[in-house]
Amino acid sequence: MIELIDVEKRFGGVAAVEGISLRVPSGKVCALVGTSGCGKSTTLRMINRLIAHDGGEIRLDGQPIDSVDPVQLRRRIGYVIQHTGLFPHWRVARNIALVPRLLRWPKERIEARVAELMALLGLSFDELAHKYPHELSGGQAQRVGVARALAGDPDILLMDEPFGALDPLTREKLQEEVARLQSSLHKTIVFVTHDMDEALRLADHLVIMRAGRIVQQGSPLALLRAPEDPFVESLLGGLERGLKQAALMRVRDHMGSLGPSLPSASRISIDASLRQGLSIMLRDHAERLTVVDGKDVPVGELSLRRLIKETQWEQPTSP
Numbered sequence: 001m002i003e004l005i006d007v008e009k010r011f012g013g014v015a016a017v018e019g020i021s022l023r024v025p026s027g028k029v030c031a032l033v034g035t036s037g038c039g040k041s042t043t044l045r046m047i048n049r050l051i052a053h054d055g056g057e058i059r060l061d062g063q064p065i066d067s068v069d070p071v072q073l074r075r076r077i078g079y080v081i082q083h084t085g086l087f088p089h090w091r092v093a094r095n096i097a098l099v100p101r102l103l104r105w106p107k108e109r110i111e112a113r114v115a116e117l118m119a120l121l122g123l124s125f126d127e128l129a130h131k132y133p134h135e136l137s138g139g140q141a142q143r144v145g146v147a148r149a150l151a152g153d154p155d156i157l158l159m160d161e162p163f164g165a166l167d168p169l170t171r172e173k174l175q176e177e178v179a180r181l182q183s184s185l186h187k188t189i190v191f192v193t194h195d196m197d198e199a200l201r202l203a204d205h206l207v208i209m210r211a212g213r214i215v216q217q218g219s220p221l222a223l224l225r226a227p228e229d230p231f232v233e234s235l236l237g238g239l240e241r242g243l244k245q246a247a248l249m250r251v252r253d254h255m256g257s258l259g260p261s262l263p264s265a266s267r268i269s270i271d272a273s274l275r276q277g278l279s280i281m282l283r284d285h286a287e288r289l290t291v292v293d294g295k296d297v298p299v300g301e302l303s304l305r306r307l308i309k310e311t312q313w314e315q316p317t318s319p
């Protein structure tokens with residue numbers, strides 16, 4: 001568990017971060033989002049003591065980070081940055097092996113770990129292990145960056161705009177990979193992003209910052225349902241907010257049973273999102289969709305009328 005309690009940071013007397021308090025339970029993902037210069041990276045870097053905090057307390061599993069040697073601390077914490085931070089004169093395998101080498105693992109264990117991580121991140125060992133970073137595509141380099149951060153099997157992963165420099169398709173693919181990895185690795189992750197869709201997609205806990213302070217924090221759905229002010233609302237997509245909320249909701253949780261009436265010819269997978277359901281309804285001019293399981297067998301119905309009722313029911317009443 002990561003805890004920040006009333007944390008402050010000043011640069012030359014000017015506050016960069018003021019009174020930040022947040023808690024990330026073990027195995028959960030927290031996203032820091034906000035306008036440029038609001039203190040996201042500073043907050044992240046204080047967690048692994050790349051920057052020292054001036055006030056408040058930061059604790060990892062209850063232990064204040066000031067009481068841990070910074071080098072020991074950083075070996076427990078994987079760190080991924082936007083332009084990968086790979087050593088340009090080291091080959092991929094050596095870059096990934098950085099922390100295991102520092103930890104003085106035996107050679108065979110390091111080699112096995114590098115091969116394991118490259119497989120985990122979808123990187124071909126034979127093709128890429130001996131290349132230098134400049135011989136990689138942006139997506140490959142970023143995967144190597146993530147592999148390197150995971151190499152020492154840290155329980156905590158900090159990621160600063162990890163996919164910021166990638167094209168949208170590669171970015172989406174890597175987001176999927178990180179979500180897939182996280183579902184089995186259960187790391188405690190804090191990441192900084194400018195991409196709200198990325199934050200909504202990956203985070204269990206969303207923290208919105210402005211001018212060094214937290215404006216609002218909570219689960220993505222809670223924030224989408226009740227942004228506290230126009231700034232948060234606009235960051236969350238303004239008029240697109242309903243669709244972003246629908247993207248986080250699953251068909252399986254909102255379908256009804258198959259009625260006596262003829263099933264709709266338009267179908268949707270039980271694993272799809274409500275946003276995808278709405279899109280199919282618009283495309284097919286259909287107010288009802290037949291929900292099918294993985295074997296294409298009808299298992300229920302998604303109805304526009306019911307959806308509207310349910311989402312109204314979930315919206316808080318405005319003051």
Ligand SMILES: Nc1ncnc2c1ncn2[C@@H]1O[C@H](COP(=O)(O)OP(=O)(O)OP(=O)(O)O)[C@@H](O)[C@H]1O
Nearest residue numbers: 011012015016034035036037038039040041042043
């Ligand atoms: N080493 C430093 N020395 C002086 N001021 C700094 C330093 N690092 C950050 N700052 C200032 O602290 C504030 C917060 O910076 P920070 O990099 O944390 O913001 P950010 O939210 O991550 O921004 P961006 O989204 O643009 O990366 C900014 O005003 C920045 O200029």
